[in-house]
Amino acid sequence: MANEKFEPQGEISDVEVRLECLRLATEFGPENDRRDPLPVAENYYDWVKKNSKRQSKRTASSKV
DSSP: OOOSOOOOOSSOOHHHHHHHHHHHHHHHSOHHHHHSOHHHHHHHHHHHHHHHSSSOHHHHHHTO
16 A cells, blocks of 8 residues: 555546545545445545535635
């Protein structure tokens, strides 16, 4: 597993978001969820997509 934090360069592709959700599910999930991390990663991905549509670019960039 990589020990480095994900640092996006410009726009983040859908695949990069999915991979980051999978990394979070395997790195921080409980042992039972690590055996099959895909459902947890999908939940994370759905949450990210749902919440990222609610913010305008101006609002999102001002929080950085």
